[in-house]
Amino acid sequence: MNTLHQQVGKKRRKLKKRYFLLLLILLVLSGTVLFVGTSYSFREVPSPSDQLVTKPEITETPASNDQPETFTPPEESSPEPEVFPTIESDGTETPTDEQTEISSEGQTEMPMEENSEQPVEEKEPEKVVYITFDDGPSKWTEQFLDVLDAHDVKATFFMQGSNLKKEHLQESVKRAAKDGHYIGGHSMTHNYQALYSNQQFVPEMLESLDLIHEITGTTPRLVRPPYGSAPGLNGEQIRKQLADANIKIWDWTIDSHDWELPGNPSQIIQNIKQDTTSDKEVVLMHEKSQTLEALPDILNFFKDQGYIFGVYNDASHFVMNFQNDAAL
Ligand SMILES: [Zn+2]
Numbered sequence: 001m002n003t004l005h006q007q008v009g010k011k012r013r014k015l016k017k018r019y020f021l022l023l024l025i026l027l028v029l030s031g032t033v034l035f036v037g038t039s040y041s042f043r044e045v046p047s048p049s050d051q052l053v054t055k056p057e058i059t060e061t062p063a064s065n066d067q068p069e070t071f072t073p074p075e076e077s078s079p080e081p082e083v084f085p086t087i088e089s090d091g092t093e094t095p096t097d098e099q100t101e102i103s104s105e106g107q108t109e110m111p112m113e114e115n116s117e118q119p120v121e122e123k124e125p126e127k128v129v130y131i132t133f134d135d136g137p138s139k140w141t142e143q144f145l146d147v148l149d150a151h152d153v154k155a156t157f158f159m160q161g162s163n164l165k166k167e168h169l170q171e172s173v174k175r176a177a178k179d180g181h182y183i184g185g186h187s188m189t190h191n192y193q194a195l196y197s198n199q200q201f202v203p204e205m206l207e208s209l210d211l212i213h214e215i216t217g218t219t220p221r222l223v224r225p226p227y228g229s230a231p232g233l234n235g236e237q238i239r240k241q242l243a244d245a246n247i248k249i250w251d252w253t254i255d256s257h258d259w260e261l262p263g264n265p266s267q268i269i270q271n272i273k274q275d276t277t278s279d280k281e282v283v284l285m286h287e288k289s290q291t292l293e294a295l296p297d298i299l300n301f302f303k304d305q306g307y308i309f310g311v312y313n314d315a316s317h318f319v320m321n322f323q324n325d326a327a328l
Helices: 002-044 046-054 086-106 118-122 141-150 167-178 192-197 201-216 236-244 265-275 289-304
Strands: 127-136 156-159 182-185 280-286 307-310
Touching (some): 127 167, 141 289, 192 201, 280 289
8 A cells, every 4th residue: 555655646746747847838938929929019010100101202293284383392301291190000009909808818718928919810900992083173084983983983082173163074073973982172273382381271272172062062071282281281370270170181191103104004003002001091193194094903903902992981080191180
């Protein structure tokens, strides 16, 4: 009996030793997983916003065909476009919530470290792209509407007062609204000096929005600042004027540079492809023939990438401006 006890005792000690070793290994392993997991997620967060910082270039179309302009675009060296849209914070906020939820659940059964990387892969947020066209209406508007219709895509147009006043183009404006596209304002003159230096931004935008209302019966509140909101709307005062007038502004996340690529639709497509990085994209394009030519491929690209096409809606506005001004 004694020997049996001794044997059992030995076995128990052995087993204890093994358990201890196993525990030690588990501790080390989970420590490593935790360390790798946290440093990985820390690395992930800043990179998209880093990319975005380089994005906003103030290179909007200088003028429409019929309206040559004397304006020279603002210096590229402007330090302005520092912070970029809430989209990114939207994107990163959601997963964080899910992450904490799942890992706190996991705690009861498994060490939570093992779960820390999974939610990033599991979550599949809806990818949305907003296709936008500036400077219309134009002689191309009808054809843009045809292509959009053929692809069952709704877009957001930012139309310019001087073009809206052309009666022969107003049928296209009406059709765009009837087809379910959004039509926002894009000033009357598209002139940098007038809009920003002479502070005519708010009155010009209001006038263009009124014109859209007269033509379509809609009451849009969204405008796109010609040349982008930076540096033109750097001043807090002018932004407060905008907020007081209940006007929202939208810049973009992807600049197609289409206006400076006549005859080169493939480069427009390339520009858009290489700038597509986020789950929420707003693509800046113009009513140009080269853009019209590139449009089917652009739409197919986003479809292939799993994006759905969003159209702006005043009731569900989200902040999308280089100023990162939450009131706009
Ligand atoms: Zn423009």
